[in-house]
Amino acid sequence: MSQVLELNPGNFTAEVLQSELxxxxxxxxxxxxxCRMMSPILDNLATELVGQIKIVKVNVDDSANQSxxxxxxxxxxxxxxxxxxxxxxADFVGMRQQDSLRQDILAKIA
Amino acid sequence: xxxxxxxxxxxxxxxxxxxxxxYASRYKIKHAIIGGLPGGTMxxxxxxxxxxxxxxISGWELAQKIENNARQLGVEIIAAEAIRVTGQFPSFQVELxxxxxxxxxxxxxxxxxxxxxxxxDNEDKYLGKGLAYCATCDGPxxxxxxxxxxxxxxxxxxAVLYLSEIxxxxxWFYSGDKPSAVEPSWMEEITKRSNVETSPNSRxxxxxGEDRLSGLSVERPGRTEQVNLDGLFVEIGSDPxxxxxxxxxxxxxxxxxxxxGADQSTSIKGVWAAGDATTSSNSLRQIVTACxxxxxxxxxxxxCLSIK
Numbered sequence: 001m002s003q004v005l006e007l008n009p010g011n012f013t014a015e016v017l018q019s020e021l022x023x024x025x026x027x028x029x030x031x032x033x034x035c036r037m038m039s040p041i042l043d044n045l046a047t048e049l050v051g052q053i054k055i056v057k058v059n060v061d062d063s064a065n066q067s068x069x070x071x072x073x074x075x076x077x078x079x080x081x082x083x084x085x086x087x088x089x090a091d092f093v094g095m096r097q098q099d100s101l102r103q104d105i106l107a108k109i110a
Numbered sequence: 111x112x113x114x115x116x117x118x119x120x121x122x123x124x125x126x127x128x129x130x131x132x133y134a135s136r137y138k139i140k141h142a143i144i145g146g147l148p149g150g151t152m153x154x155x156x157x158x159x160x161x162x163x164x165x166x167i168s169g170w171e172l173a174q175k176i177e178n179n180a181r182q183l184g185v186e187i188i189a190a191e192a193i194r195v196t197g198q199f200p201s202f203q204v205e206l207x208x209x210x211x212x213x214x215x216x217x218x219x220x221x222x223x224x225x226x227x228x229x230x231d232n233e234d235k236y237l238g239k240g241l242a243y244c245a246t247c248d249g250p251x252x253x254x255x256x257x258x259x260x261x262x263x264x265x266x267x268x269a270v271l272y273l274s275e276i277x278x279x280x281x282w283f284y285s286g287d288k289p290s291a292v293e294p295s296w297m298e299e300i301t302k303r304s305n306v307e308t309s310p311n312s313r314x315x316x317x318x319g320e321d322r323l324s325g326l327s328v329e330r331p332g333r334t335e336q337v338n339l340d341g342l343f344v345e346i347g348s349d350p351x352x353x354x355x356x357x358x359x360x361x362x363x364x365x366x367x368x369x370x371g372a373d374q375s376t377s378i379k380g381v382w383a384a385g386d387a388t389t390s391s392n393s394l395r396q397i398v399t400a401c402x403x404x405x406x407x408x409x410x411x412x413x414c415l416s417i418k
Contacts, residue, residue, distance in 0.1 A: 031170045032247050033153035037146040040189055061250075069251070073322070075341065076238030076248045093238030097207065 004039075004046055005056045009067055015056055022053045022084040022109045027074045029061035034095045035078045041098045048102065053082075053109060082108055115213045116140055117415055119204050121192045121354060122220030124150025125397045126385030126404035128176045128185075130218050133408035135183035139415060142186040144206065149173020150222050151348075151386070152397055156246045156272040159295075161397055169246065172397070195354045199380025215415065218407050219355055219368060219376070219383040220400075223348035228260075232317055240323025240341045245269035252277050252341045258326060260314055261345030262289035267296040269345050274303045281339060283312040283328065314342070350387040363389055374407035380414075382407040 004026065007015055016023045026042055028035035046055040060069040060077060072081060072088070080092040082105060090108045092101065118134055120127045123145025134141045147153060155169025164172060181187070194205040200215040225243050227233055233241065242248040245259070249272055257277040259269045262284025274280045280303070284290070287310050289297065300306055309328065316327030318336065325338045350367045352360075361369045361377035368376055368383040370390050376383050384390070384403035391399035 029247075029250075031153075031168070033147045033149065033170070033173075034247070037189075073239070075240055075251045075322070076242050079238055091238075 004042055005054075007056050007058050007068075008062070008064055012058070012068060015054075016083050017086040019054060019083070021051075022082060022089075024053055024055045024105060025081045025083065026055065026057045027060050027069065027072070027077055027079040027081065028057055029059060029077055031061065032077050037095060038078045038080075041096070041101065044098060045102055045105070049105070053105060084109055116142055117214065118216045118218060118411055119144060119192075119202075119212060119214040120218045120220055121145070121195075121204065122150065122222055122351075122385065122387075123148045123177075123187055124220060124222050124385055124400060125152055125173075125176060126222075126400035126407075127218070127220035128180045129401040129404035130220060130384060130408040131180045131185040131187075131404075132176075132183055133405050134411070135180070135185055137408065137412040139408070139412060142188050142212075143180075144188045144190055144192050144204065144212075146189050146191060148177040148180075148187060154244045154246050156249075156268055158397065176401075192354060195357050199378075202380065215380065216411050217381045218374075218404075218411065219352075219381065219387065220385045220404060220407075221351035221354065221383075221387045223350050223386045223395075225344075225348050226346045228314060228317075228344055228346075230315075230317055236317050236319065236323040239321065240319065241317065242341065242343050243345075245272050245343050245345070248341075248343075249273050249276050254278050255340035256281070256338070258283055258337065258339045258342040259345060260284070260342060261347070262286060262292070263345070263347060264292055264296065265347070266345040267292040267300060269343050270300055270306055271296065271303070273343065274300075274306050277341075278305065280306045281309055281337065282306060283309045283314060285311065285313060287311060309337075317342070348386075352387055355381065355383065370403075372406075373410040374403055375410060382411055 082090040117139050118141035120130050120143045123143050131143045152169045153173045159166050190206040190208045193207050196203050204212045256279045258281045260283045313329040315329050318325040352362045352368050358378045368388045370383050370388045374382045374384050384407040385400040386395045390403050
């Protein structure tokens with residue numbers, strides 16, 4: 001079971017755009033195999049990078065979250081978007097390995 | 111968990127690997143499956159109508175059923191990727207991408223295939239921004255859009271069927287005069303779809319668009335045209351994942367597929383192979399043949415370990 005907080009349009013602003021820490025948002029769906037493979041990697045990074053970034057998820061298969069998928073131009077998953085001070089500063093599309101993803105995130109938030 | 115000793119490590123968690131795990135459990139072989147995605151490529155199938163027990167089921171659902179059966183029998187699935195294999199029968203070492211090194215007497219390679227990409231310079235730029243390789247995964251994001259599908263085989267045909275239910279218009283690009291080797295029942299369904307336009311004798315030579323894919327340069331006999339669209343799904347086949355066998359100097363054919371015998375053995379003693387990465391099943395490469403090969407391999411391995 002993932003340790004990462006699930007978001008919806010009701011709490012996206014508070015948890016992502018108004019967050020003091022940079023936030024990595026995982027746009028995913030239950031039927032997406034690569035998303036499923038990414039899940040333990042994101043759990044590990046959430047633990048490793050505690051205090052440096054926050055990691056959250058948006059299930060794009062949930063009709064309530066369609067507006068977020070459209071707003072952020074999601075056309076392929078897994079899609080990880082990194083936000084800092086309310087601004088999107090990077091996105092990572094497709095399956096990623098833990099080490100290279102950690103490296104890229106730390107470089108972007110430095 | 112370093113240096114844990116297994117009798118069998120199954121590399122790959124698709125239908126071949128999971129079935130082999132089910133059989134290995136019943137044979138009481140001390141084993142584990144290594145694979146990050148239980149179900150493998152099967153999870154990407156929009157609809158499966160030729161698995162004997164299922165009239166119609168999504169690949170994701172069928173994968174979960176097989177995985178659940180395996181787990182109920184106690185199969186251990188290690189969520190990692192095997193990156194290196196060394197040693198010889200009966201003492202192999204399998205190194206994983208998380209740093210673990212596992213020892214095993216025997217190995218079953220059920221490593222499947224990887225999708226071919228277009229091979230165009232700016233391909234990565236459009237990934238997730240209009241360019242996709244999995245219709246089932248990314249299709250829902252193209253509701254009411256114009257979508258191209260490249261590939262005239264079965265995977266292209268099923269992508270056409272799936273996406274024509276979502277997108278406004280489908281343009282189906284393929285290189286020949288007509289789609290090749292597509293199951294007649296798929297073709298029959300496609301001809302009923304009024305929003306599918308075909309583009310035969312076509313080669314995509316360029317991806318266009320500022321931040322997102324908005325068009326293609328398409329070469330057709332005697333002319334090159336620009337085609338405007340919102341997305342392109344690439345379904346042009348796949349290549350075998352046979353690198354691990356090559357590390358042991360095992361034999362592959364001229365297309366890289368692992369050469370297997372009737373008992374799923376490879377040219378390397380103590381290493382078996384099953385599923386889409388192999389030369390078995392006359393290149394049919396179906397879920398049912400992968401399951402069959404996984405079962406045969408597990409039985410062969412059981413026989414080998416029993417007499418050793």
